[in-house]
Amino acid sequence: MLKERIEKESDFIYCPRLGNSLKKFVNTHSNGVDDERICKVLLINQKELDEIFESAIKKIRKKLNIVIDE
8 A cells, every 4th residue: 555655646755754755755855865765665576676776767768869989
């Protein structure tokens, strides 16, 4: 149920201390947080987080027409 809310509601994360609000979490941690904390509030593991980051990087590169030889 929590994972479903995280996936479907744009402002929901698992952080009861901040009212489960992504907006409050970002405002509270304006300098960022480590991967472990991100995984905890999104209820995912490190592998899933790495996949999300990689997907985001690929989308940004595509929008900016950046080609990386692999």
